Every structure is written in structure tokens, then in C-alpha cells.
Amino acid sequence: MAAKLFNWPTLFSSPDESAMWRVKHEDDPEAFAELVQRWQKPIQNLCTRMVGDSHRGEDLAQDAFTRLYSKRKSYEAKSKLSTFLWRIALNICYDELRRQRRRHEFSLDEPSADGSPSDQLESEAPGPPDDLIGQERAAAVRDALQKIAEPYRVVLVLRHYEGLKFREIAEVLEIPEGTVKSRMAEGLGQLERILQPFVCEKPPRRVFRNERLIV
Amino acid sequence: MKHPSREEMMEHLYQENSPSQRQSIDNHLRTCADCRAQSDRWHATMKTLDAWPLEAPRRRHRTMPAVPWAIAALLVVGIGVGFLTGRTTAIDSPALQAALRQEVASQLTAAMNQQRTSLADELRTASARAISDETRQLFSAFAEQLEERRESDAEVIYSAIQQVDARHSREVARLRRDLGTVAVVADARITDAQEQISNLSNPGSESFNK
Numbered sequence: 001m002a003a004k005l006f007n008w009p010t011l012f013s014s015p016d017e018s019a020m021w022r023v024k025h026e027d028d029p030e031a032f033a034e035l036v037q038r039w040q041k042p043i044q045n046l047c048t049r050m051v052g053d054s055h056r057g058e059d060l061a062q063d064a065f066t067r068l069y070s071k072r073k074s075y076e077a078k079s080k081l082s083t084f085l086w087r088i089a090l091n092i093c094y095d096e097l098r099r100q101r102r103r104h105e106f107s108l109d110e111p112s113a114d115g116s117p118s119d120q121l122e123s124e125a126p127g128p129p130d131d132l133i134g135q136e137r138a139a140a141v142r143d144a145l146q147k148i149a150e151p152y153r154v155v156l157v158l159r160h161y162e163g164l165k166f167r168e169i170a171e172v173l174e175i176p177e178g179t180v181k182s183r184m185a186e187g188l189g190q191l192e193r194i195l196q197p198f199v200c201e202k203p204p205r206r207v208f209r210n211e212r213l214i215v
Numbered sequence: 216m217k218h219p220s221r222e223e224m225m226e227h228l229y230q231e232n233s234p235s236q237r238q239s240i241d242n243h244l245r246t247c248a249d250c251r252a253q254s255d256r257w258h259a260t261m262k263t264l265d266a267w268p269l270e271a272p273r274r275r276h277r278t279m280p281a282v283p284w285a286i287a288a289l290l291v292v293g294i295g296v297g298f299l300t301g302r303t304t305a306i307d308s309p310a311l312q313a314a315l316r317q318e319v320a321s322q323l324t325a326a327m328n329q330q331r332t333s334l335a336d337e338l339r340t341a342s343a344r345a346i347s348d349e350t351r352q353l354f355s356a357f358a359e360q361l362e363e364r365r366e367s368d369a370e371v372i373y374s375a376i377q378q379v380d381a382r383h384s385r386e387v388a389r390l391r392r393d394l395g396t397v398a399v400v401a402d403a404r405i406t407d408a409q410e411q412i413s414n415l416s417n418p419g420s421e422s423f424n425k
Contacts, residue, residue: 045269054269134266141267159229160264166231181222185257192260199259 016081024072035081036065042162043089049157050093051100052146060096064089086164086172090154097150137198144194152187155180218250219243228257 016038022031043064048057067088075084145153158164158172159180166184170177192199219227219240226232227240244251 048269049267137263137266138268141264145267156264160261166226166229178222181225184225185221188257188260191264192256195260195263198266199256199263 017077020072020075020081020084021077023069024075027072032069035068039082039085040065043085046086046089046157046162047093047096049145049161050090050150050153051096052142056096060092061089064092067092080171083168083172086158090172094150140195140198144191147194148187148190152183152190155183156187156191159184218247224250224254224257228254228261 016035019028019031019034022028023035040061044057044061046057047060047064048054051057051060064085068085071088075081145156148156154173155169158169159166164172166177166180169180173180223232223236223240227237230237232240244254
């Protein structure tokens with residue numbers, strides 16, 4: 001009991017790491033439930049953005065937590081749980097995307113007119129906007145992301161939607177931070193070309209120090 | 216005029232650079248139309264990404280864990296009732312049978328895996344305990360042998376010391392005897408020498424005595 005109360009990870013690490021420590025060493029179901037509750041939404045959103053399908057994203061997020069539990073013994077306390085979990089979820093997304101490609105390659109159906117892999121997504125409403133224009137824009141963005149190569153897509157999703165810093169993305173993907181930034185620039189460039197009709201023509205209001213400049 | 220790199224512009228776009236770097240890039244954008252145009256395009260694309268918000272996750276019942284258990288329970292009850300009434304319960308739907316078979320197989324596999332893990336743990340614990348007992352016995356036997364060997368060695372050494380001591384005592388006694396002999400002989404010779412000296416100093420007495 002004393003060891004349970006006074007072990008160092010629970011005293012000195014963040015809630016995520018200490019909960020994961022309890023999951024790893026004590027198979028604590030409450031700690032795992034705590035982690036799932038805290039991380040379910042971000043992981044589900046990541047999977048949805050990566051594969052372009054919210055239902056599939058939900059399934060993949062469940063798979064990610066299942067894999068997190070099955071790999072709990074290999075978690076090392078020196079690394080952040082978030083990094084460990086993002087990697088697991090991304091690997092599951094990559095597996096799913098590979099399966100989708102394989103299905104697409106062996107499918108006897110005619111490919112879609114523009115060659116996009118997202119024809120199977122057409123029946124699904126992409127997001128909450130109620131107005132038709134908003135839904136159309138959302139679907140365009142979703143489809144555009146699916147057309148971008150995975151190395152660029154993952155950086156766009158992690159930085160723009162999940163709010164990770166470039167340094168954190170570099171840690172998750174195990175690539176240099178400069179590469180992450182250049183992939184971000186390249187990904188935005190590709191998106192710009194695909195989304196040309198939807199990209200806001202009006203330039204942003206840029207505020208400089210000591211003056212207000214509308215560019 | 217040095218243009219900021221793409222990497223620096225990405226930091227700027229997502230506000231990850233320091234205030235001084237921000238100020239420097241802002242100053243550059245104020246004067247460089249090309250960089251400003253590129254920055255605006257990136258910014259506009261970035262804003263367009265916000266057009267795909269995700270709603271709160273809907274709970275879609277993909278596979279509720281309770282469902283297979285409920286089906287299994289129904290099956291068990293059904294088989295039980297069928298057995299009691301003298302006939303087995305027939306399942307009409309092949310799809311239900313297939314789903315049930317799959318669920319039961321997966322649960323059996325999970326249960327077997329858990330059992331296997333548990334048995335492996337027990338085996339490991341028992342092996343560790345057995346190894347520990349065996350090691351303790353070996354150490355005990357080794358300690359006994361060591362003690363016996365030590366006592367035997369002590370006896371041998373004691374005996375050797377006694378022999379050496381006895382020989383030493385004999386040699387001391389012989390030396391004492393030899394010294395006594397030397398002393399007697401020396402005393403006799405001294406006495407003779409004294410007599411000769413006395414005779415030499417009194418020659419008349421010698422002739423008188425003769």
C-alpha cells in the first residue's frame with residue numbers, strides 16, 4: 001500500500017504520465033478510463049482528419065486505445081504519454097490508409113472522375129455547418145486533405161487542428177523540426193492549389209506594432 | 216534585403232517565433248511585396264482549413280460489449296431449455312450463428328490468453344521458489360563440508376605443531392647436556408692449568424716434593 005501511495009511517478013509527473021504508470025504497473029482500470037476520457041476526443045479527431053471519415057475515425061480511436069492498453073508494458077516513463085499515444089494513433093491511421101489503398105487498387109469499380117480516393121465519403125456529412133455553403137466548403141476541405149500526401153497531411157492536421165507545436169510534431173514523427181516546417185509550407189501550398197475556388201480572396205487584416213495596416 | 220525562409224514564415228504564421236523575430240518579419244513584410252503576398256496566401260489557406268470543424272463525437276454503437284454476452288446468455292438459456300425439453304434449440308439465422316461463433320471464439324481466445332498468462336506467472340513464481348530452495352540447500356551442504364574440512368585441517372596443523380614442539384624440546388635437552396659436558400671439561404682443564412701454573416712458579420717445591 002505504501003508503495004502504491006508513495007511511488008515517485010505519481011508524486012512528480014503529470015497526470016497523464018502518472019495515470020499511465022498506474023496502468024502499466026498495476027493494470028489500474030480507473031487510471032485507464034481517466035486517460036481515455038481525457039484523450040478520446042483529440043485522438044478521434046486526429047483519426048477522422050487523417051482518414052476523412054468520422055465513423056471510421058471513431059473506430060480507429062477505439063483501436064488506438066486498445067493498442068495503448070496492449071502496449072502498456074512497453075511504455076517508458078521518460079517519454080511523454082501524449083507522444084506515445086499520437087504515434088500509436090498515427091500508426092493505426094497509416095494501416096487504415098494502406099488498407100483503403102489496397103481495396104481501391106483491387107476494386108473492380110470504376111475510379112471516380114477526378115481520381116480522388118474520397119468517393120466513398122460522399123454520403124457522409126462532413127461536419128456541423130447547417131448551411132449548404134458551409135457544408136460544401138467543409139467537404140471541399142476534407143476531400144482536399146485526403147488528396148495531400150500523408151507526410152504533409154499529418155503535419156497539417158497535427159499543427160492546425162490538434163494545435164501541437166512544430167517541436168512536438170518533430171518529436172512525434174521523429175524527424176527534424178525544420179523538416180516539419182518545410183512540410184507544413186509545402187502542405188499549405190498544395191492545399192492552396194486544390195482549394196483555389198474556396199480560399200478566401202480577401203487578404204487578412206494584418207496588425208503591425210504601432211500602426212494598423214490593412215494589406 | 217534578406218527574405219525570411221519558408222520555415223521562418225511557418226513559425227510566424229503560427230506565432231511560434233520570439234517577439235523580436237516577429238518584429239523583424241513584420242518589418243520585412245511591410246516593405247517586401249512578394250513575401251507579403253506569399254504570407255497572405257498561406258494565411259488565407261490556413262483560414263480555409265477552419266471550414267471543416269468536427270462536431271462532438273456521436274456515440275455510434277459499433278460493438279457494444281454487452282451484446283455478445285447477452286447473446287451468449289440467451290444461447291445458454293435456450294440450450295438449457297432445449298435440453299430439458301428433450302431437444303436442442305435450433306438457431307435459424309446463419310448470420311446470428313456466424314456472429315455468435317466469432318464472438319464466442321474471440322472471448323474464448325481472450326480467456327485462454329488470460330489463463331495462459333496467469334499460468335505462466337504461477338509457473339515462473341514456482342520455479343523461482345524451487346530454485347531458491349535448491350540454492351539454499353546447496354549452500355547449507357557446502358557450509359557443512361567447509362566446516363568439516365576446517366576441523367580436519369585444524370587437527371593436522373595441531374598435530375604438526377606438537378611434533379615440532381617435541382623435537383624442539385629434545386634438541387634443547389641435548390644441547391643442555393652438551394653444554395654441561397663442555398662446562399665439566401672446561402672446569403677440569405682450568406684446574407689442570409692452575410696446577411701447572413702453580414708448579415711453574417714454585418720449581419723447588421716440585422723437586423722437594425720429588
